[in-house]
Amino acid sequence: MSVAVFNRRWATLLLETLTRHQVQHVCIAPGSRSTPLTLAAAAHPHLICHTHFDERGLGHLALGLAKASGQRVAIIVTSGTAVANLYPSLIEAGLTGEKLVLLTADRPPELIDCGANQAIRQTGMFAGHPVQTLDLPRPTPEISARWLVSALDNTLAQQTHGAVHINCPFAEPLYGEDSGEHQDWLEQLGDWWQGHQPWLNYPPVEHTNVQPDWFSWRQKRGVIIAGRISAQESESVARWAEQLGWPLLTDVQASTGNPLSCADLWLASPQAQAVLARTQLVIQFGGGLTGKRLLQWQAACEPDEYWLIDTLPGRQDPAQHRGRRIQADVTGWLQAHPAQPQPDWAEELVSCSQRARDAVKTHLEGTFGEAAAAWQIPALLPPHGQLFLGNSLIVRLVDAFAKLPAGYPVFANRGASGIDGLLSTAAGVQRATCKPTLVLLGDISALYDLNALALMRQCSAPTVIMVVNNNGGQIFSLLPTPEAERQRFYCMPQNVSFSHAAAMFGLDYACPASMSALQEAVTECWQHGGVKLIELRVSETHGAECLRALVREVSAS
Missing domain, CATH: 3.40.50.970 (Thiamin diphosphate (ThDP)-binding fold, Pyr/PP domains)
Incomplete structure (x- = not known):
């Protein structure tokens, strides 16, 4: 019974630590080995618990919660193939930036590779797809509460995007009444329990991404591409583009109002190609472009420079353009790079878009x-x-x-x-x-x-x-x-x-x-x-x- 009680203490500290990193939603699938985590989440007054019987769907439920809330979302699953079913949502989060925390219950080491039921090798099973992994030891009072909370804080502080995998082995017994044992283990953290901050704080690193030559670039012929960005960012980009007098090509995921709509139809027209060939600078906000013709033009265009601004790391440009890869918040970057009002240099694209809209109406009305x-x-x-x-x-x-x-x-x-x-x-x-x-x-x-x-x-x-x-x-x-x-x-x-x-x-x-x-x-x-x-x-x-x-x-x- 002492083991079951300590498992619960360990899980309680784990879940409390997550709340110090803005976790409000926890998605839980049924399972026995994950009982300490599930009961700790259910008992926490500040956590909203969601349930689903399908771990693959559960992972995507968490993905949607994180996508719309902008916060970390935790997932609790039991051991075995339940863990493997989180792979698709983990991969998607790594590519689009949502922060997921995968809490995967596991068998203790002595039950791995010996034919034990529902026991698979979970350590490292997601390869390089998580941005961070933490393989916890079997819960034991010999490991201090300070170690557990600081290990979690350290892992989560490095999660700038994507998923973190925290593997949590638990030995049996998993069930039993709370006898009050091991409360002193939690009390090692003193008045931390009365606060709201992590045990180990990592102040954010401030990045300054002001382009010193923006004054000269903004006077040239530019094109703006709006990719996977939020509705608020989209409206800011649209206003900025209008002030600059630069054409704005909008992906379906951006909410700019799409001033040059139906681009996937008209981008390949000779008139559009001739106008856009004069582009000196392309600035893309966000990745994940959808339209085939937009992707073809993006790949073929040869401006003097190509800038891609996104909060996610990495190149994010399959065409490998020469230019600048700027990892920055879109809204902050726009504020640091004010537009200089000037006339639209590519007015012909307005008629291209209008002809496409007229053709769509004629075909579909x-x-x-x-x-x-x-x-x-x-x-x-x-x-x-x-x-x-x-x-x-x-x-x-x-x-x-x-x-x-x-x-x-x-x-x-x-x-x-x-x-x-x-x-x-x-x-x-x-x-x-x-x-x-x-x-x-x-x-x-x-x-x-x-x-x-x-x-x-x-x-x-x-x-x-x-x-x-x-x-x-x-x-x-x-x-x-x-x-x-x-x-x-x-x-x-x-x-x-x-x-x-x-x-x-x-x-x-x-x-x-x-x-x-x-x-x-x-x-x-x-x-x-x-x-x-x-x-x-x-x-x-x-x-x-x-x-x-x-x-x-x-x-x-």
Whole structure:
């Protein structure tokens, strides 16, 4: 019993330490070996506990919470393959910057590699994907509380982005009444328990990223690219670009108001190419670009210099341009580099964008399908809400066709761009903000994470899950895959109806057959609340064909 009590003391200190590093949310999957951590989290008065029976979805739930809150989020899972299921969310966090703390329960060393149940080699199992790892010893009173709290503080202080993996072995017994033993072990920390600060503080390192030659660069012909940045940062970038008179190319993840919308259609046109060839400086804010034509232009452009500003470390530029990689907060960097008002040097791009918007309207007005839904998505958004976009074809259609409102929050998993855990991530985003949420994704993505509909039942504000059912992964329709093998090995049509999924999880359901019916179904949810799954049964290839046709038409104009 003494072992069980001390396990709990150890876990209590661990969870308290996390709260000193702004952890408010803890995502917990069921398991026996993780009992000390689970009970310590449940007993902590300042922690909000979320549960899910699927560790892969649990990791993405935490990812969404971290994405929308901007805070660290902890995850507690038991030993064995439960840990391995966190891999996809850990990888995504490393690429997009969300801070996750993985608390993985483990068997003690003597039970590893000897055939013990649910025992695998967990040390180092995530390779280089965590930004920091901490392999804790088996809890014992011989190790001081000061060592544990300072080891945790040291690890978390080095977490500038991505996930930290803390492996926590616990010996049995894991259960038992609290006998009051080992309270003196916790009391080694004295009045620290009455405060709110870490035991070991690491003051932040201040970086000064002012470019001394900005005065001369801002008078040249520049282009600004807005990538994966927040809604607030997006609005600041848009104002800054307008003052400079520089064209702003906006990714779907940025909320700039997209003054030059439909860029994925017009960027390849001869007129646009001729204008943009005069660019002397490109400044990109945030990574993770979506549009194919934007990525092609970004890769091919040859300005005098290319600057990339992002809080994440690393190059973040697959085209390897010559220039400057500036790791900085976008808002602070803009304030340190004021714009000098000057006329727009690339006015011709406005007409390029307008022609593309006119072409989209001509093609899609009066039609019903995923292309039309992507084009009309701004009209479907909830007031004062947020948008979560899936991957594959649908995010490309929204990027190419829609003009999203300025300052409207947009979330996505565009780090590794996988379809695993999209519904779970959206659930986390909704829980962190408590805002009305529109989730838009494809049928294969929804099937991949179908049990996350259990998480959606707990949404605190009106939520619409719009599943575009084009019967398979139609993103592959855009690729030169062999026709004979395309359906079987790439698109993989499943011929399912999501009405059964909605019924299984007790969600409202609608299957509109027109844009007006879709608008009505969405509006009803915003007005009356609840969670509604809306299935759009659409032509299998029409969305991909629309994108291909419009790119061809606009690029030739």
